Amino acid sequence: MEIVGLIGMLVICSVEDVRRKEMHLLILLGFGVLGIGLHMAFRSMSIYEILGGMLIGVILLLLSILSDGKIGKGDGVLMVVTGTYLGFWNNLLLLWSATCLTGVFGLIVYFRRRQTDVELPFAPFVLAACMVGCVFQLMRG
Numbered sequence: 654m655e656i657v658g659l660i661g662m663l664v665i666c667s668v669e670d671v672r673r674k675e676m677h678l679l680i681l682l683g684f685g686v687l688g689i690g691l692h693m694a695f696r697s698m699s700i701y702e703i704l705g706g707m708l709i710g711v712i713l714l715l716l717s718i719l720s721d722g723k724i725g726k727g728d729g730v731l732m733v734v735t736g737t738y739l740g741f742w743n744n745l746l747l748l749w750s751a752t753c754l755t756g757v758f759g760l761i762v763y764f765r766r767r768q769t770d771v772e773l774p775f776a777p778f779v780l781a782a783c784m785v786g787c788v789f790q791l792m793r794g
């Protein structure tokens with residue numbers, strides 16, 4: 654059930670991020686509350702796992718502030734919310750996977766256009782990384 658909410662949120666955020674280069678905070682907060690509510694109902698993770706997952710997004714938010722906006726604040730909030738669904742290790746893996754996908758795509762854009770200042774939306778790469786993770790989970794059993 655949690656994965657349906659997570660993927661639904663990532664689809665909505667990806668569309669917003671591509672179209673408007675921003676994400677609605679209320680949508681993210683709503684899905685964050687939903688994620689916490691699902692965990693309270695189904696007890697799939699401890700509060701420490703949830704808080705650990707959220708910590709990854711908080712660190713990304715701090716990096717956004719320190720980098721003077723090179724990393725979007727919405728991306729940090731997005732990772733805070735994914736942390737409520739995934740916990741620490743799975744959220745860290747999601748962040749790493751999405752960052753690798755973004756890097757590969759960035760290299761392709763660079764070699765095609767020879768531009769170094771292109772802004773890439775991050776949410777679609779988080780969605781892609783999440784979908785790949787789901788496929789691997791299904792294959793594992």
